[in-house]
Amino acid sequence: MPVSSFLQWLQDTGFSTALRDSTWAEPVIETIHVLTLTVFLGFTVLLDLRLLGVAMRHKPVSEIFGELNPPIIGAFLMMLTTGVLLFCGDPVAFYGTIFFRVKMIMLILALLNILIFSSTLGRRFSEWEQNPNTPAMAKLAAILSLVLWAAIIAAGRAIAYAVPPP
Numbered sequence: 001m002p003v004s005s006f007l008q009w010l011q012d013t014g015f016s017t018a019l020r021d022s023t024w025a026e027p028v029i030e031t032i033h034v035l036t037l038t039v040f041l042g043f044t045v046l047l048d049l050r051l052l053g054v055a056m057r058h059k060p061v062s063e064i065f066g067e068l069n070p071p072i073i074g075a076f077l078m079m080l081t082t083g084v085l086l087f088c089g090d091p092v093a094f095y096g097t098i099f100f101r102v103k104m105i106m107l108i109l110a111l112l113n114i115l116i117f118s119s120t121l122g123r124r125f126s127e128w129e130q131n132p133n134t135p136a137m138a139k140l141a142a143i144l145s146l147v148l149w150a151a152i153i154a155a156g157r158a159i160a161y162a163v164p165p166p
C-alpha cells in the first residue's frame with residue numbers, strides 16, 4: 001500500500017476523526033508532549049555535559065548513566081506515544097510538511113548516535129569513565145546529541161507554522 005493511501009486510510013478512521021473533532025485532545029496531548037520533553041532534554045543535557053568533560057567531571061560516567069537513564073527512557077517513550085497520537089490526528093497534513101519529515105530523519109540519526117555510542121565506548125566504560133577528561137569519540141557523540149535534539153525541537157515547533165489550524 002503506498003504511503004499516501006495509508007495516510008488517507010488513517011485520516012478516515014474513527015480514531016483520527018475523534019482526535020481531530022475533540023476540543024481537548026490535541027492541546028492535552030501536546031502539553032504532555034512538551035512537558036515530557038523538558039524532563040528528557042534536561043537529563044540528556046546533563047549526560048552530554050559529562051561526556052564532554054564539562055559537568056560532574058569526577059563522577060564515574062556509568063553511575064550518572066545508571067541514575068539518569070530511567071527518567072530519560074521513560075520520558076522518551078511518553079514523547080514517542082504522544083507524538084504518534086498527535087500525528088494520528090492529522091496525518092496527511094503533518095506528513096506533507098517538510099518540518100515533520102526532517103524531524104523524523106533527525107530522530108533516526110539521534111537514535112543511531114545513541115546506538116553507536118552504546119555499542120562502542122559504552123561497552124568499555126571501565127577503561128575511561130573515571131577520567132574527568134573524556135575520549136574524543138565521547139565528546140563527538142555528546143556534540144552530535146546536543147545539536148540533533150536542538151534541531152529536532154526546532155523542527156517540531158516549526159510544524160505548527162506549516163500546518164494551518166483546522
Ligand code: HEM
Binds near residue numbers: 034079082084154156
Ligand atoms: C522523541 C522526540 C521528540 C521531540 C524532542 C519532539 C519535540 C516536539 C516539539 C518541541 C514540538 C512542538 C510543540 C509545540 O509547538 O507546542 C512537537 C510537535 C509535534 N510532534 Fe514531536 N517530538 C518528538 C517525537 C515525535 C514523534 C515520534 C512524533 C510522531 C511520529 C511527533 C509528532 C509531532 C507532531 C505531529 C507535532 C506537531 C503538533 C502541532 O503542531 O499541532 N513527535 N514535537
